Amino acid sequence: MTLLLEQVTKQFGGLAALTDVGFTVNPGEIVGVIGPNGAGKTTLFNLITGVLAPSSGRIMYQKQSLVEFKPHKITELGIARTFQNIRLFEHLTALENVVIGAHCRMKAGLWQGIWRTATQRQEEKNFREKARELLNLVGIGEDELSLAGALPYGKQRRLEIARALASQPNLLLLDEPAAGMNESETDDLQILIKKIQELGKAVILIEHDMGLVMNSCDRLVVLNFGKKIAEGIPKIIQDHPAVIEAYLGREED
Amino acid sequence: MVTKSIKKKGIVSLFLMVLAVMVLGCGSEKSGNKGAASDGSTAKIGVVSYLTGAGAAYGESIRQGLELARDEVNAQGKVKLELIFEDSKGEKNEAINAVNKLIHKDNVLSLIGPTLSGEMFAVGPIVNQEGVPIMGTSLTVEGITEIGDYVFRNSLPDSAAIPQSVKKAKEKFNLKKVAIMYSDNNDLAVSGFKIFEKTLKEIGVEVIAVETFADKNTDFSAQLTKIATLNPDAIMVAGLYQEAALILKKAREIGITVPVVGNNGFNSPQLIKSAGNAADGAIVASPWFPGKDDAKVKSFIAAYKAKYNKEPDQFAAQAYDALQIMAIAIEKTGSVTDRQKLRDALATVKDYSGVTGKFAFDEKRNPAMDVTVLVVKDGQFTELK
Amino acid sequence: MFLQQMINGITLGSTYALIALGYTLIFGVLNIVNMAHGEIFMFGAFIGLILATTFNMSIFSALLGAMIAGAVLGYLMERLALRPLRRRKVSELAPLISTIGVSIFLESLALRLFGPQAQSFPSIYAAQLFEVGGLKISAVQIIILAISFGLMVALRFWLAKTRLGKSIRATAENIETANLLGVDTQKVIVLTVMLASALGGGAGVLVGLAFNAIEPTMGITMGFKGLAVLILGGLGNITGAMVGGLLLGIAEIFSVAYGVSSYRDAVAFGFIILLLFLRPQGIFGSKEQQGGR
């Protein structure tokens, strides 16, 4: 089991953003988390990545509790994420963004960096090579020297995924990766997600684009008002009465 | 390779710095510590003073005193003086730059200033090393002339002034127990405080409270309320006149009527102007006494008033005397370039009678002069007899 | 002595609060710490002084004049030093630096215009003393206290009830949203800066009256305390500015009365450092402001 959530609750002040949410993610599995806006999906990501601490409940990653770890440590353990609103290092190049993503896998310290020891140089070379591979993987290899902030929107999304992959995660959390993408871009994204799965990585996908969710995910978790209202394979979820109600209960999106 | 390029950049940047300085240096005369440029008969005297910033009030008085003296000396025609003013902003690095510029770019014969003791401790060693006579006109703390043989001052050190006023006040008001207040971020005041403390101990007066404040403070209610409950026979205050005036005002306001003995900072017409009636009872020892029945003092005050439309203070008076003393020494050497001779001539100045009274340098190049203990009465400095 | 020192503390504290009000108003709307506020305060004091002495105006007209002068300076500052920055995306550092520039400029301008000497209001205005059971309170102390509390209440009311006040609050909440809601944020910003500066100018006159020393560098000394209060009370919080100001004033006075007077100037910032560790959003700051953004 890659990830296990048990009765996770998060309260802000007196308001519960998540109540008793629990599910698992198996190795190499793509799990979709869907639900209307404000259902608590991003809060879930923030809890898994240690940005927020749960009010109660357990979050286990490979049999290890994540609750007391800080975000950077959790990344090091093997969970990486992207953001709903892209958060790249805009004034740095695409390649640098990805190399930064590999920070926790690199070892060179202050003095090695200053004196450029042989190991340090070798490491830099290796990781830049790896970063280029990742840029190629997400399909923006030719943009490695462009500033991240200057890239078009779709490429920024891809770059963010490459940066997350650079930390060599076992579990990748994607927060609405298709937001703002056109149809063909979304199709490319779907292929990319499959490729990531083929690399043996598990993925949790928050997404509103139902086409993408239905085609990519092995399993879906549905949240509404902070509660899990359904879980299962996409086909079943599609016809689940509670899910339909949750989606029809609000205006068309 | 990269290392090389970095090296190159480092050198390039250093070069650029040097270049920047070179541009600045355009038109600078030949350097040298061999002596001042001999361009005729005018003696160039550099002045480093606190002309802008928080203490500009002092620098302004000094500048005016000096300019008045220069005009008078030049009118007499025995020696011709040229003053070159440089601002130090009261900062030591600026003061260092200023003296270096004056010595090495303007080739001055001698220097007057700087305004603050801290500045002098920073520039004194440099100037002394260069062999340029320098005279402080406003420095009262200990250890100034110990910097070196070329360092003079014509301002009376605290160690000479404060004991006189304390002793006189004790004798006059039968002091048994007193409180002391001083500005703890001002070197002059801290030095004054130490002398107050020492003198009081020597003459057996008990210090029942020591309170501090800081320059530019405006609220002294807490310290004075505390002191008022202790009922001292007098309060000793070491600070600058601005704070001193506010202390006097507040003290009188909350009903403290005892005499207030001050350090050199009290010695200013501004004290009376700002404190008004509250200044009555303030005591200070000073060689400068504007009410003195002396022709020189009277004509100085008249000339100063005519020129600047205000009363001169001790800074103006001491600066005025400093340049007069300098002029006498220059006249004696008969040279407007020989710094060594000027130093020796200065050291032997005796029996000069200026607006701050009879004047001579002692063997440590400090002034030896008479002190009058003054007390403010009805808004006037009068002699405390 | 305790009560008398308390009165001293409250008097001092209310002047701090008065200055902090201006800081906090600007911060609330613009998210800028206006480092030039102290200098506007100083200019207000000088203008008031000149009106009262050279033009023989009554102290209330002088106060009004100083407030107008403050508002004009505020307008100029907004126009020349803040607006050009708002047009482009700059770091939060930029307005800080820009206002430091304004403060340096104004201070040296004041030195040129008014001279370095400390000046004071003629003694007709000086403290009329009231004695109640051995405690001494001056008229100026009471006036300052009354005015700063009055201003605080008026400001709160004005912000809560009037149309313009509401626009200011909307702008403070979120400039973009306010814009969408049809608020002329440009106008609101200008008005806020002018209002804060007018308050600063008025404070200058009052503090000048209370402490009898008006000089070009007074801005930096008082500005520092105002800055301390700003943090102490929570950025952008009006009640916080008042309470923080009083607290700082009392703490300073008591550090002298019952502690060591030479550590007085460390009190303000010692306090702040301590507070920032315990409660980074300030005494009255909201949680969202924690640690900055």
Added chain:
Amino acid sequence: MEFLLNPYYMQLITFIIINAILGISIYLTLSTGQLSLGNAGFMSVGAYTSALLTLKAGVPLYAAVPLGGAAACLLAAIIGIPTTRLRGIYLAIATLGFGEVVRVIILNLKITNGALGLSSIPSMGVMLSKGIAAFGLAGGIGGISIRQLGSIAVILVLALILWFLIFFALRLSTSRLGRAFAAIKADEHAAEVSGIDTRYYKLLAFFMGAFVAGIAGGLAAHITFYIGPKDFAYHRAVEILLFAVLGGSDVVWGPIFGAVLLTVLPEVLRFATEYREMIYGAILVLMMAFRPQGLISESTLALWRAKLTRQPKIADQDGVTRRTTP
């Protein structure tokens, strides 16, 4: 060449170099996006430590200066562990407050001699000229006096230190740590989620800034014979910040350029003494309005590099080059 030996210019160059070192100290903390106004405080700790060690304990100068830096670093640890949690304006004010507290403590301690400051601090120039004299050059060479040789030696030593720090900063900026710093500066949260221990690196940058400021303080103490609490007050903190603001804080050359400019400018403007401060203030406002990123940024450097080498902008062979849009 002769005028370069003019002590006025030599002194000015030493001030320029010391300010450039201070520029690097603020650059280091700013490179993680932390606006610290405490560097004047750290400078004072370095200056006092080094001065007192030489004056009272007879520690040789070359050991005292690094110890001053270490003392500043130690203090940075005490103050930094809590303050690096703060951000933006809060950090600025907290560190400004820290500087004030340090100043008040220095005013109150006996050993620091309060407001009177420390005078007769052993001079680096004297020490170096003694060293030179020991080589039998007491009479100077080629018309250059021993004192001038001493000053030249001081400049060389300072330049060497500056050179090393520039080298350090440049190497840092292309290393793993430097990238982490840049990431934190750009987006702290994203950096943390990318696996960067942001608190650790912010603290590290804070330490490095404090150490360099402490070194600068120690050097300044031994160049100017005298230090007092006034030298390290608010105006100094602002001045150090201005180096970075005027020059720019993207690249290490920025604060250095700012330091050079702001040291030379007051000297150039001496003729306009009374208006100097006003001009100074106006320059700041104009800078922020027209060039908030500072005079020197990545793109300026790239432009110059291209002009000088007439080569297109390409990446260093083994260092990733960063470029910024204007």
